[in-house]
Amino acid sequence: MERTLLQLAILFYVLELLALFLPSRRAREPRLPLLFFIGFHCNAVAFAHRWHVAGYPPFSNLHEVMLLLTSFGLPVYLFYRDRAGANLFLRGVICFLSAIFLVHPAFISDGIARPLMPALQSGWFIPHVATYMIAYFMLATSGMLALRVLAGGPAGHLAVAHRIARHAFFFLTFGLISGAAWAQEAWGTYWGWDPKEVWSLITWLVYLAYFHYRARPGAGRRMQAALLALGFAAVLVTFFIVNLAKIFKGLHSYA
Amino acid sequence: MNQPVPETTPLPSARRPRPDPALFDWTLLLFALIAVALMLTSFLGGIYSDDILRARFYQSVWYRALVAALCLLTLLCVIRPRRFSWGFTLLHLAPVVLCTAGLLGAFTETRGYLTLRQGETGDRVEPRGDGGIVTLPFQLRLNRFWVENYPAVPRLIAVSGERIVAQAKVAPGAALAAFGARAAVVGFETPPPPPRTGPPKLAYHHPADGAGRLALAWPGEPPELLAAEPGAVHLVPALTAEVTVLATFTDFVIEGGEARNRSDRPDNPAAKVRLRDLATGTTRETWLFARLPGAAAAPPAPPARRLRLRLAGPAAGESREVTLAVDEPLLLSRDAAGARYLVWDEPAGMVKDYHSDLSVLVDGREALRRTAEVNHPLAYGGWLFFQTSYDDKFHSYTVLEALRDPWLPLFYAGALMLALGSALVSFAPRRGGE
Numbered sequence: 001m002e003r004t005l006l007q008l009a010i011l012f013y014v015l016e017l018l019a020l021f022l023p024s025r026r027a028r029e030p031r032l033p034l035l036f037f038i039g040f041h042c043n044a045v046a047f048a049h050r051w052h053v054a055g056y057p058p059f060s061n062l063h064e065v066m067l068l069l070t071s072f073g074l075p076v077y078l079f080y081r082d083r084a085g086a087n088l089f090l091r092g093v094i095c096f097l098s099a100i101f102l103v104h105p106a107f108i109s110d111g112i113a114r115p116l117m118p119a120l121q122s123g124w125f126i127p128h129v130a131t132y133m134i135a136y137f138m139l140a141t142s143g144m145l146a147l148r149v150l151a152g153g154p155a156g157h158l159a160v161a162h163r164i165a166r167h168a169f170f171f172l173t174f175g176l177i178s179g180a181a182w183a184q185e186a187w188g189t190y191w192g193w194d195p196k197e198v199w200s201l202i203t204w205l206v207y208l209a210y211f212h213y214r215a216r217p218g219a220g221r222r223m224q225a226a227l228l229a230l231g232f233a234a235v236l237v238t239f240f241i242v243n244l245a246k247i248f249k250g251l252h253s254y255a
Numbered sequence: 256m257n258q259p260v261p262e263t264t265p266l267p268s269a270r271r272p273r274p275d276p277a278l279f280d281w282t283l284l285l286f287a288l289i290a291v292a293l294m295l296t297s298f299l300g301g302i303y304s305d306d307i308l309r310a311r312f313y314q315s316v317w318y319r320a321l322v323a324a325l326c327l328l329t330l331l332c333v334i335r336p337r338r339f340s341w342g343f344t345l346l347h348l349a350p351v352v353l354c355t356a357g358l359l360g361a362f363t364e365t366r367g368y369l370t371l372r373q374g375e376t377g378d379r380v381e382p383r384g385d386g387g388i389v390t391l392p393f394q395l396r397l398n399r400f401w402v403e404n405y406p407a408v409p410r411l412i413a414v415s416g417e418r419i420v421a422q423a424k425v426a427p428g429a430a431l432a433a434f435g436a437r438a439a440v441v442g443f444e445t446p447p448p449p450p451r452t453g454p455p456k457l458a459y460h461h462p463a464d465g466a467g468r469l470a471l472a473w474p475g476e477p478p479e480l481l482a483a484e485p486g487a488v489h490l491v492p493a494l495t496a497e498v499t500v501l502a503t504f505t506d507f508v509i510e511g512g513e514a515r516n517r518s519d520r521p522d523n524p525a526a527k528v529r530l531r532d533l534a535t536g537t538t539r540e541t542w543l544f545a546r547l548p549g550a551a552a553a554p555p556a557p558p559a560r561r562l563r564l565r566l567a568g569p570a571a572g573e574s575r576e577v578t579l580a581v582d583e584p585l586l587l588s589r590d591a592a593g594a595r596y597l598v599w600d601e602p603a604g605m606v607k608d609y610h611s612d613l614s615v616l617v618d619g620r621e622a623l624r625r626t627a628e629v630n631h632p633l634a635y636g637g638w639l640f641f642q643t644s645y646d647d648k649f650h651s652y653t654v655l656e657a658l659r660d661p662w663l664p665l666f667y668a669g670a671l672m673l674a675l676g677s678a679l680v681s682f683a684p685r686r687g688g689e
Contacts, residue, residue: 110419115405118608118629170681177670186630188366188641188658190666191357193305193313198297202290209286216279242297 002053005046006106009070012039013099020092029088036095040074043098047071054113059129060120062243063109068130070098072137076164086145086160089153093144097137124182128175135171136235138164139207143232149225158221161228162214169207176200199238206231278332285325292318306384314361326351342679345672352669356662364660365389369640371397372520372652376616380657391657393622393636399612400645400653404604411440411562412600414584416593425562425599438597441563444578455493459483459503459543461524467503467545469526483526495534501527507544521651522546562599609645611653627655637661 016035022028047067050058058064073094081087105111116125145153145161179200184190191197210227213219296312303311312318333347367380367389378391409425423431429440451473460480461467471491472478481489487500506517507525514527524545531538561578564585579585584596608628615623615635627633633640637659644654 110422112419112422115605115607118606121608122630167681170677173677174674177673181667181670182630184663184666185632186641187643188632188639188656193309195297195300198293202293202297205286205290205293209283209290212279212282212286216283217276 002046002049003106003111005042005049006067006102009039009042009046010099010102010106012036012042013095013102015039016095017092017099020088033091036077036091037074039095039098043067043070043073043102050113056116057126057129058113059125059133060116061114063105063111065129065133066101066105069133069137070101072134073098076138076141080141080160080164086154086157089145089148089157090141090160093141097140097144119186122182122186124178124185128178128182131171131178132175135168135175136239138168139172139235140232142168143229143235146225146228146232150222150229155221158225161225165207165210165228165231169211172204172207176204195242196238199234199242203231203234203238206234278328282325282328282332285321285328289321289325292321319358322354326354340679340683342676342683345676346680347676349669349673349676352665352672356665356669359665360660360662363662364658366656366658366660368643369395369655369657370652371395371611371655373397373400374519375652389657391638394616395640395655396614396616397611397653398614398624400610400650402609402645402650403607405607407601407604409562409599409601411438411564411597413587413595413597415595431597437567439565439567441565441576443560444563445560454495455479457491457494457498457528457543459524459526459545461505461521461545467505467524467526469498469500469528469543490533492533494530495532497531497533499529499531501529501540503527521649564597609642609653611642611655613640 012035016033016039019035020028047058050064050067054060054064059068077091077094081090142161142164145157145164149155149158149161179197180190183192183197206227210224210231213227214224292312296308299308299312329347329351333344365380365382367382369377369380371377374397376394376396378394380389380391382389411423411425411429411431412419413421413431421431423429423440425440427440427442431438455471455473458470458472458478459467460470460478467483469481469483469489470478471481471493481487481498483500483503485500485502489498491498502514503524503526504514504516505524506520506522508515508517508523514525517523526543526545527540528543529538529540559580561580563576563578565574565576567574577585579597579599582598582600584598586594586596588595610626610628612626613624613633614621615633623633623635625633627640627642629642632642633655639658639660641656641658642653643656646652
């Protein structure tokens with residue numbers, strides 16, 4: 001059931017993406033983007049079903065966090081739409097990201113719900129993972145908007161990208177420090193130089209660099225967009241490469 | 256007509272000093288240097304061990320110099336702000352506080368391991384790196400150690416080549432659709448136990464966290480447990496014998512030709528019994544050793560049950576029933592994609608948690624009793640004891656990581672400042688919009 005729902009969600013996200021290229025403006029910009037809404041609800045029901053089947057918040061492996069990550073698609077869209085004319089592109093970006101992120105749980109992962117290991121049974125489990133996933137989805141959206149600006153898109157997209165990144169920065173920071181506090185409770189060390197910790201810090205530093213560059217007198221728009229895109233790249237490395245690449249061995253390898 | 260602006264009235268934009276671009280450039284340079292250094296070091300994890308990485312890179316002088324320079328620059332921004340704001344101040348001070356906590360902690364913390372067996376009391380902490388053994392100002396006693404497992408859940412899985420493509424929990428009526436075939440669980444078939452041949456085996460069973468028992472077992476059946484207090488007498492018709500327990504030991508050893516207990520730890524549990532043949536009246540004495548290979552009572556063997564499945568398809572109306580043993584593959588098809596089959600297994604329950612029931616003893620008196628488990632360390636007298644590892648074979652000992660870091664509150668203060676500062680900076684309304 002879960003896999004079917006996820007495949008349906010991908011289908012609706014892709015259809016919504018295709019609808020954005022329709023010649024009629026009325027068809028492209030309906031009051032209610034129905035395909036996106038249906039896709040999101042398939043996605044959300046699959047997430048709820050997973051939670052019910054697993055018997056714990058499904059945040060413990062790549063399959064499950066992908067479901068969590070894409071569950072922020074619609075809230076992010078509703079919160080940041082109607083700003084600086086980036087509405088259409090924002091919806092496209094969110095549908096594109098959601099469809100891409102769902103490929104793993106819908107087609108590749110074995111989908112087996114495994115019980116939680118001892119270290120994951122902590123009060124920090126939900127806030128740490130949830131805030132990181134909100135931050136990652138928002139920063140991915142912001143990064144895609146920045147890439148559009150770099151490709152010659154309207155400057156208004158940069159303002160939306162900045163607003164999203166500014167809000168995401170709190171979630172990114174909270175994820176970092178809640179992870180440190182959790183590590184202190186579980187292993188007695190709040191910073192162990194684990195590859196995931198190191199790359200989380202690198203990501204945080206890149207966004208700090210972006211905010212400092214933006215505050216610098218004479219900051220250029222293209223450089224701001226480039227730094228946001230670099231931050232998005234750092235997010236991708238932290239989220240995927242560090243967990244999947246064999247060269248990084250650490251406490252987060254299970255994820 | 257425009258009024259001339261008096262020279263003494265500053266323009267609004269000139270009320271605050273413009274930020275110095277050089278300050279930003281230095282900050283950005285340090286961010287870049289630290290990020291690149293971290294990035295390069297993270298790739299060395301496959302070459303060097305964690306300890307070498309820490310010593311040569313993360314905790315090296317030049318790494319710390321970079322971080323110290325960034326902290327100084329940050330302090331400079333906080334001391335001379337363009338305008339005061341709580342978010343800005345907290346967000347900039349927090350990393351300085353966190354780095355200070357880390358640096359001071361690295362020089363002053365005491366960290367090491369404490370290994371305790373059940374019933375053992377200890378106060379000697381072995382350091383993680385170089386350094387002498389540290390003696391705690393109190394003692395810790397391990398009253399009990401136990402491991403909690405998740406229940407094993409039988410599952411039915413569909414496999415293509417090496418990959419699991421679908422799975423379902425095994426329960427009557429549970430269904431699994433795979434490769435065009437639909438399997439429904441009918442139930443389990445448990446074959447009758449094999450007929451008993453010969454007398455049962457008499458053994459001594461002593462779990463790590465409990466009292467010793469005599470165990471009477473036939474092959475393939477769970478053992479029947481009997482009390483093993485010295486003096487206990489059991490009439491065992493199956494052995495046509497009367498069994499009397501003469502003595503028991505937790506850590507059996509022979510010293511000076513005499514059987515003795517070396518310690519209270521269950522390292523070598525043994526029982527001495529007398530067997531009186533009920534038919535002939537002859538008696539003999541024998542030793543039963545719990546840890547001797549092959550001598551211990553066998554744990555209850557898992558039931559050799561078979562799973563009965565009803566397979567439907569691929570043609571409509573087709574249906575057949577099959578029975579499968581654990582891990583016995585049922586081939587459904589074979590094509591270019593490889594073999595596709597169904598299999599059921601019952602993976603052993605994963606470890607859910609492990610617990611150490613500990614007592615803190617001060618001058619021999621119990622000052623605190625608490626259970627340490629993963630994510631829930633025991634705290635006493637400025638020390639923290641983390642449940643780190645254990646004896647995964649016999650569950651007879653626990654390994655605790657002991658930590659004394661007087662600067663830990665500074666870390667929590669920095670973490671709180673960072674959370675508050677980032678919340679204020681991220682969500683506070685901006686003057687002049689975005």
